[in-house]
Amino acid sequence: MEQTATEPAADEALSAEDLALIARQRAATYAFIARLYRVEVDQDLLDSLAATRYPARTGNDDVDHGYYLIARFMSNTWADTLTDLAVDYVRAFIGHGNNAYSAAYPYESVYTSEKRLMMQDARDEVLAIYRSCHLDKSASWKENEDHIAVELEFMQIMCERAAAALETGDEDAAMTAFKTQRNFLDDHLYAWAGMMTADLKKFARTDLYQGLAYLTDGFLKTDHEFLADLLDEA
């Protein structure tokens, strides 16, 4: 398995084929990051992480450092690594306190509401966006719609839609999907994820979740810039 490098800046003309490939790569990275946030690491994912090559020179220091930390963690696994990760997941994302500042709560509402509450306006807004894109939460998903994993998966699906549209020659549909991505990053994911990853760096103790925080920061910044370049040019 091979982690995809982040996409190049769109400062040169890209063919539809190139753009579709980049969109697929972006979708894969969004999916990878979303999976790490969604639930604790299981044996299958651990095996997959051990067999992955992580890009070392993407052009973004945070992405490089994030991948390095994840690779270093995977170079030091032992018999009880899954337990270590499960403990760190709880410590980092659930915490032990009740003052709303005891963990990196992975919900947009917590970081965008004055009183750091869940199920606030942000959740209603992202739910409306999902529905406008004919998406809804799976019945098996018990968390709120503004969980970072769901927001990342929304971006993943929009990337896949853009790629599919480009592959079938429907450039209008592709541009619509790219615009949706940019708006969603501007209004939601990119606007709050940095606050959450700052907390994640504070509370996580394993290199894996430290690396995830850096990777999230760097990838979202790179992707935000890529979409801005692409759509401003268009």
Next chain:
Amino acid sequence: MNELSHATDAADDLVLDEEFDPLAAADPEPVEPSAAEAGADAEEGDAFLPYVGSPDEAPAAPAPDERPAAERIADLFDRMRPRRQVFLGILRFCQTPQRIADVDAEVERLQEHDYSVYNGANLCGQLERAGALERTGSDEVSEPQLVEEDDGSAYWVPTEHVPEQWQITEAGQAYLDADAPEDRLRAKLAEDAAYERIYLKVLTMCAAEGGATAKAMDDALINDELLQKPRLYAAYFFNNLAECGALVWDGAWRITDLGRACADELAARAEA
């Protein structure tokens, strides 16, 4: 190396709803918290406010235990008396360095008939903190390997980690060497001298073919006058004997060689 393939499973949480009409969608009914949930001081119109406080720093790490290892080990064995035999079994097993997976398997074997919420990692971790076990092969953090490609790209590749091993420490070995189950058994019998007859009865029952059950021993002892004041039950005796290595549990309580020798000694004293 394969292409990244997280995309399909990660998308499972969002499903297409082709028939959905956003214009026809009604807002979900808001869920109002109960008065108890909202708290007595919640003002009308306030949002539900379960978790609000001041920013917190990461919790401070617990202070390290500065006592000598011998003291910490003795304290651990005293606090974890029901796991004593398992701890001793781990220390015996780790007199030569053992891979962690092998130690975990040994702990499973030791606890096969004695289920515990503690697994090998938990128990070895406690022994490590007490200074009785140490990990070898893991002093240095392994770095991933940097692979440079011809096209100028570079990748971090996780390296194969040197297998970690558990090994007994000097302090752990000293505790293991000093452990004398026979002495502990004698001390316990001396402490409970008044109950020698009961201990003998328990040992005798457990010496029978097939061992003895707790219920059988309880039934045999429940009306014994010696156990009425203070009220004692069979469990007190068979647990003491087990902690001293005179009995083992493998689905039934069975006598060990040490227990058999003890029973002979007690029987001789009873006849005298």
